[in-house]
Amino acid sequence: MAEKRPAGEAHWPPAHPQLLRTKLYVPQARPGLVSRPRLSGQLDTILDRKLAVVSAPAGFGKTTILSVWAARCRRNGLPVAWVSLDERDNDPGRFWAHVVAAVAGLTQDAPANAGWPAISPDQAVTDDMVAELVNAVMTAGFGPFVLVLDDFHLITSAAIHGAVGFLVDFLPPQMHLVLASRADPPLQLAQLRARCHLIELRAGDLRFTAEETEVFLNQVMALDLPAESIAELDARAEGWIAGLQLAALSMRDRRDRQAFVRSFTGNHRYIMDYLTEQVLFQLPEDAQRFLLETAILERLSGPLCDAVTERAGSQAILEQLEAANLFLSPLDDQRNWYRCHPLFASLLRNQLEKSGSDVKILHRRAAAWFQENGMLHEAIGHGLEGRDFRVASRLIGELARNHDAHSQPRVMLGWLSALPEEIVRARPLLSLGYAWMSAINGQLEAVEPLLEPVEAWLSKNQTPTNDDNPSPDGGTTPMAEEEWRVRPEEVDIDVDLLRAYVSRFLGSPRQAVLSSSRALARIPADNLRLQAIAWLCNGHGQLLENNLAEADAALVKAVELGRSSGHIAAYLSAVHYQGQLRKLQGRLHDSLAVYQRALDHISSQTRWRFAGIERIGIGHIYREWNDLPTARRYVEEGLALVEAGGDFVFLRDGYLAAAQLAQALGEHKQALTYVASAEDAVRREHANWDGDLVAAWRARLMLQQGRLDEAVRWSENCGLRIQDGLGNSRATGLLTLARVLLGQGRTQEAECLLDNLLRMADTSGQTASVLQTLVLQSLARQSAGDPVTAFATLRRALALAKPEGYVRLFLDEGQPMAELLLWGMARQEWIGPQLVTYVEHLLSQFGLSAGPAAAPALEATGPAQVSSDSELPIEPLSERELEVLHLVAAGASNQEAAERLFVTVNTVRSHLRNINGKLNTTSRGQAVARARALRMLA
Numbered sequence: 001m002a003e004k005r006p007a008g009e010a011h012w013p014p015a016h017p018q019l020l021r022t023k024l025y026v027p028q029a030r031p032g033l034v035s036r037p038r039l040s041g042q043l044d045t046i047l048d049r050k051l052a053v054v055s056a057p058a059g060f061g062k063t064t065i066l067s068v069w070a071a072r073c074r075r076n077g078l079p080v081a082w083v084s085l086d087e088r089d090n091d092p093g094r095f096w097a098h099v100v101a102a103v104a105g106l107t108q109d110a111p112a113n114a115g116w117p118a119i120s121p122d123q124a125v126t127d128d129m130v131a132e133l134v135n136a137v138m139t140a141g142f143g144p145f146v147l148v149l150d151d152f153h154l155i156t157s158a159a160i161h162g163a164v165g166f167l168v169d170f171l172p173p174q175m176h177l178v179l180a181s182r183a184d185p186p187l188q189l190a191q192l193r194a195r196c197h198l199i200e201l202r203a204g205d206l207r208f209t210a211e212e213t214e215v216f217l218n219q220v221m222a223l224d225l226p227a228e229s230i231a232e233l234d235a236r237a238e239g240w241i242a243g244l245q246l247a248a249l250s251m252r253d254r255r256d257r258q259a260f261v262r263s264f265t266g267n268h269r270y271i272m273d274y275l276t277e278q279v280l281f282q283l284p285e286d287a288q289r290f291l292l293e294t295a296i297l298e299r300l301s302g303p304l305c306d307a308v309t310e311r312a313g314s315q316a317i318l319e320q321l322e323a324a325n326l327f328l329s330p331l332d333d334q335r336n337w338y339r340c341h342p343l344f345a346s347l348l349r350n351q352l353e354k355s356g357s358d359v360k361i362l363h364r365r366a367a368a369w370f371q372e373n374g375m376l377h378e379a380i381g382h383g384l385e386g387r388d389f390r391v392a393s394r395l396i397g398e399l400a401r402n403h404d405a406h407s408q409p410r411v412m413l414g415w416l417s418a419l420p421e422e423i424v425r426a427r428p429l430l431s432l433g434y435a436w437m438s439a440i441n442g443q444l445e446a447v448e449p450l451l452e453p454v455e456a457w458l459s460k461n462q463t464p465t466n467d468d469n470p471s472p473d474g475g476t477t478p479m480a481e482e483e484w485r486v487r488p489e490e491v492d493i494d495v496d497l498l499r500a501y502v503s504r505f506l507g508s509p510r511q512a513v514l515s516s517s518r519a520l521a522r523i524p525a526d527n528l529r530l531q532a533i534a535w536l537c538n539g540h541g542q543l544l545e546n547n548l549a550e551a552d553a554a555l556v557k558a559v560e561l562g563r564s565s566g567h568i569a570a571y572l573s574a575v576h577y578q579g580q581l582r583k584l585q586g587r588l589h590d591s592l593a594v595y596q597r598a599l600d601h602i603s604s605q606t607r608w609r610f611a612g613i614e615r616i617g618i619g620h621i622y623r624e625w626n627d628l629p630t631a632r633r634y635v636e637e638g639l640a641l642v643e644a645g646g647d648f649v650f651l652r653d654g655y656l657a658a659a660q661l662a663q664a665l666g667e668h669k670q671a672l673t674y675v676a677s678a679e680d681a682v683r684r685e686h687a688n689w690d691g692d693l694v695a696a697w698r699a700r701l702m703l704q705q706g707r708l709d710e711a712v713r714w715s716e717n718c719g720l721r722i723q724d725g726l727g728n729s730r731a732t733g734l735l736t737l738a739r740v741l742l743g744q745g746r747t748q749e750a751e752c753l754l755d756n757l758l759r760m761a762d763t764s765g766q767t768a769s770v771l772q773t774l775v776l777q778s779l780a781r782q783s784a785g786d787p788v789t790a791f792a793t794l795r796r797a798l799a800l801a802k803p804e805g806y807v808r809l810f811l812d813e814g815q816p817m818a819e820l821l822l823w824g825m826a827r828q829e830w831i832g833p834q835l836v837t838y839v840e841h842l843l844s845q846f847g848l849s850a851g852p853a854a855a856p857a858l859e860a861t862g863p864a865q866v867s868s869d870s871e872l873p874i875e876p877l878s879e880r881e882l883e884v885l886h887l888v889a890a891g892a893s894n895q896e897a898a899e900r901l902f903v904t905v906n907t908v909r910s911h912l913r914n915i916n917g918k919l920n921t922t923s924r925g926q927a928v929a930r931a932r933a934l935r936m937l938a
Contacts, residue, residue: 022331024102026074026082026148027067034216036065042199043069043178047144049076050171051192051197052178053185056203061241062180063150065206070148079106079145084331090157090643100133103147103175107140118275127166127637137172146176153182154203159644161186168192176256208241210234221248229261290317291340292355295348296362296385299331300338307369308362360386367391377411377562378831384418391432393423410646413437424450428457432494439502442648447502458488493519497530500537504544505649512541528565532558536574543581546725548765551581559594563601572598572610576650579617586767592621612641613650620657626807626845628665635661656697664808675701692718696733699740704812706916708743708924709893715740722756731761731769738776742783743925745889751780771797771809779813782820783929791824795831802838810842815920816929818846875918877936884911889928889937 043066046052054062070080081102089095155161165187168177179185192198208216213234217223225233233247253259283291293309294300302315303753318338322328327779331337340348352359363386370379376395383392396415416424416434424431435450500515516538523530539554555578562571575598582591595617602611615638622631635658642654659674675698682691699714720733734757741750754777761769774797781790801809810817821843824831843849878884880901887897894912898905912924919934921927 001393004328014871019097019101021101022337023084023098024082024105025084025332026070026080027063027073027329028333029064029068029329033068033349034208034212034220036068036212039065039201040069040072042201042205042507045199046146046178047697050176050197051168051187052176052199052201053189054178054180054201054206055184056182056201056206059205059243060206062201062206064241065201066148066150066178066180070146071145072371079143081106081145081147083149085149085151085154087154090155090160092157092163095155095157096129096133096163098865099149103133103137103145106145106607107142107530116491116834126161127640128161130167131170131456134167134172137175142172142174144174144176146178148178148180150180152179152185155318157644159640162640201290206241208234213244216244217248221251222246223251223257225257228458229258233261251591290314291321292357293347293362295340295345295352296366296382298339300328300340301336304366304369308365310365331602343889360388362386364388364391371395380415384415387418389423393419393427397427397430397433409437409440409528413441420650425453428454429491432491432498435498439498440647444502444505447498451498454491458461458492458495488523493522493530497533497537500534500541501781504537504540509544510540512537514547516541528561529567529570532561532565532574534565535561536570536577539574540577543577546764546766548581548585550736552575557583558703568602569610572602572613573649576613576653580653583621584768586771586800586804587623588621588806592618597619610645610647610650612643613643613647613654615640616642616654616657619661623657623661623664625805625807626664626811628661631661632665648681652678652694655681656694659697659701662746663701663704664812668701671701672698692720692730693732696736699734700732703736703739703743703923703925705911706923708740711740712893719814722753722760725760731757731766735769735776738773738922742776742780743923744891745925745928747780747784751777754780767800771800771806774800775809775813775817778820779816779929782816783932785932787820787823790820791827791830794820794824795835798838799834800834807842807845811845814922814926816926818843818848821846877915877918881911881915881918882936884908885915885927885931886937888890888912888924889931890917 043052054066056062070082073080076418083098083102085095089098142391164185168187171177189198189200193200210231214227214230217225217230217233233244247261251261290305290309294305294314297304297308300314300318302318305314306312318328319335320328321334322338328340329337331339353514363382367379367382367386367388370376370382371391376399380392380395380399383389383395392415397421399412413434416430416437419430424434430454435447435454436694438444438446438450455590496515496519500512500519503509503515505514514536520531520534520538523534535554535558539551539558542548542551542554545551553810555574558574559571559578562568562574575594579591579594582588582594595614598614599618602614615634617638619634619638622628622634635654639654639658642650655678659671659678662668662671662674675694678694678697679691682694695714695718699711699718701709702708702714715737718733718737720730720737722734724730734753738750738753738757741747741753754773758770758773758777761767761773774793778790778794778797781787781793796810810821821839825836825839825843828836883901884897887900894901894905894908898908899906912927915927916922919927919930921930928937
């Protein structure tokens with residue numbers, strides 16, 4: 001039977017080794033604090049609210065008041081879970097892992113099967129996982145309790161902000177959340193305020209009142225100041241608690257305290273610079289020295305400080321400094337770890353720099369201690385700060401060999417970039433690792449220069465000696481023996497793989513195929529991880545070259561090998577391209593199966609940086625099926641994961657999928673915002689790979705939004721030529737170019753381009769391109785007044801699209817497509833019985849009935865027209881709108897039309913909006929085509 005424990009006391013289940021339990025303790029309140037019942041009383045109303053926000057600048061006592069209140073809540077039987085946040089908690093998995101541990105720790109019965117979500121600190125977290133936390137709270141038998149997230153301003157991750165907003169929206173009734181922050185959290189505070197779900201404590205609430213200032217200065221600090229001095233000091237400090245505390249510490253041993261008060265001026269920065277000097281210099285010399293020498297540390301412990309200062313007795317000094325109220329706070333109940341107030345710590349570091357001390361030596365001592373205690377990340381950071389590049393480079397290499405590099409490439413790249421070039425070039429394997437990290441982070445142009453020392457070593461085909469590797473200090477850089485146990489042929493394979501990886505994104509897919517094929521010929525049969533990478537690069541290169549059969553075979557192998565070897569990055573990348581290939585082949589159901597298998601597989605994983613693209617792929621297919629709510633759920637979940645992971649390939653494709661979905665939902669501004677994000681992804685670190693695809697999609701969206709002028713500008717500069725083929729994502733650009741030509745009324749040019757496109761897409765097996773081309777050809781024929789040929793062309797598209805259930809393919813073309821489908825339904829013998837149900841379904845997606853009264857009677861031999869009993873009535877155009885329409889049909893731009901009519905460009909745009917509204921069209925080109933079909937234009 002479980003031992004009974006006091007209410008609110010945490011007893012955590014076994015935690016992930018990367019969880020810091022010290023972050024889950026409520027900071028202990030200091031003795032002698034000023035009683036502030038007015039604040040505690042406001043916080044007590046939390047049981048009637050969802051959220052309390054304690055928001056104020058640094059030094060206003062947010063943590064102090066919350067820790068006092070939390071201790072009182074626990075004494076009164078209200079459990080309080082606490083998480084002290086830091087910058088590292090911007091990793092969503094780490095953030096939520098600590099939150100789950102804190103909440104789960106409030107119950108004595110929290111076994112692994114109790115429903116608590118198993119979140120790893122390295123895992124990207126979705127709303128589903130936050131929902132699991134909510135459900136676990138609901139089923140765990142909790143009474144009312146509070147969760148405090150302290151220093152929430154350190155969290156800048158949009159993914160975490162969104163997930164916390166989700167938690168607030170669906171907070172269980174017994175759970176109440178408190179956020180302490182220096183700035184308002186990015187949540188729906190106005191909505192929460194309006195619904196009486198919010199408590200707010202701000203700087204004005206937290207400032208010491210005149211009475212509290214007097215109690216603090218004269219009773220707590222025992223300064224015995226006269227009322228006038230207290231009022232003057234309070235007026236200048238404006239109730240800022242940290243400033244008052246610094247002032248009080250400076251005055252403790254002064255005789256003329258009133259003179260000090262009179263000189264107490266300046267803004268916060270100058271006040272703290274002055275007062276810290278006064279406080280520091282009033283301490284005994286050994287305490288001053290201790291504080292300065294340990295100022296390089298973010299967290300302090302007795303053994304660590306002993307190592308850094310090279311003196312024993314640090315634990316006793318830490319306890320003395322805490323007792324003296326010198327900005328030192330314990331991080332755990334046993335007082336093994338402490339932290340200095342960040343502001344005081346930064347000032348101590350500034351003073352350390354001014355003191356002339358050898359700061360590098362202090363960092364090197366810290367690095368040695370962290371290394372001995374297995375904390376390699378901290379050891380590397382201090383090694384770099386201490387310019388001990390030999391140790392730092394060796395530890396970086398050790399992490400890389402343990403496959404830790406690929407789980408945090410940004411961190412690894414930051415470390416590598418901090419090393420001097422001489423060190424990197426002196427260790428070719430380190431340079432090779434640097435090249436890989438640069439490639440993974442999108443810094444593609446940096447790869448080849450980093451491979452130069454690797455190539456030089458390979459050409460020698462021998463192990464370099466220390467004499468070959470001068471250090472920046474003029475000595476030698478000892479080489480780690482284990483680095484050179486690798487055989488040259490293994491390094492050569494790695495170089496080929498890296499070049500295959502990079503070539504795909506630098507416009508050389510053929511080189512990617514050649515380099516990966518060369519690597520595959522030499523990779524050992526039992527090295528499945530390297531084989532997975534090689535087949536991935538080979539398959540993607542073949543896909544970019546439009547060799548679909550070869551790409552399919554290679555990507556199937558990459559998926560299988562990535563999964564069986566556990567190389568999840570290669571696996572999901574291969575899944576991404578295989579899913580794209582299936583869609584390109586028009587196989588939507590097969591594409592969905594590819595993505596769904598991947599989602600099922602990674603759902604069992606606990607460590608995920610690359611997750612999300614499989615959800616985006618699923619959402620993209622549901623968008624095509626016009627199941628927009630399901631599509632939105634998958635795309636939003638996937639995009640949050642992709643943004644947290646940061647893979648530049650997934651970011652671009654994820655943003656483009658989100659843009660197309662937003663357009664389908666009618667969220668036009670959001671669609672363009674997503675395209676802008678995709679543009680940022682391809683420009684990241686000068687990669688600019690395949691930016692033409694993003695530009696083509698921007699032009700396509702411009703057309704759908706009726707902004708023909710902008711799409712025309714794209715077409716004039718895109719440089720696309722049909723003779724260049726369909727590889728390298730050119731199909732999207734060429735199809736967009738055809739749309740622009742149709743929108744300009746250049747039907748003959750558009751049809752010539754589409755004829756060539758159809759032939760090439762048919763030959764290469766790009767069924768998706770075939771479908772889009774047929775749709776555009778049918779609309780071109782319709783606008784030319786040839787509905788018979790138009791529908792005959794459309795019928796071929798319908799026959800190809802029906803087995804896979806395409807909907808948006810037709811729906812995105814708007815009213816002209818609806819009219820052509822209605823025209824066909826009036827002649828069902830032309831459709832054939834096998835397509836009637838499908839066409840009826842498509843018309844229902846347009847919101848139209850397929851009955852006889854709804855069918856427009858388009859003459860087969862003349863321009864299209866709509867019967868008077870159509871369900872698509874046309875509101876007459878005004879005389880000025882007809883003038884604008886005739887000018888647009890003649891090819892005039894908005895500016896040219898404005899000049900001809902002696903009006904502003906905005907007036908022309910307003911007329912065009914009215915025209916589109918009356919004709920049920922969405923672009924200039926569609927309006928012209930519709931008007932011609934209705935014989936409104938000569």
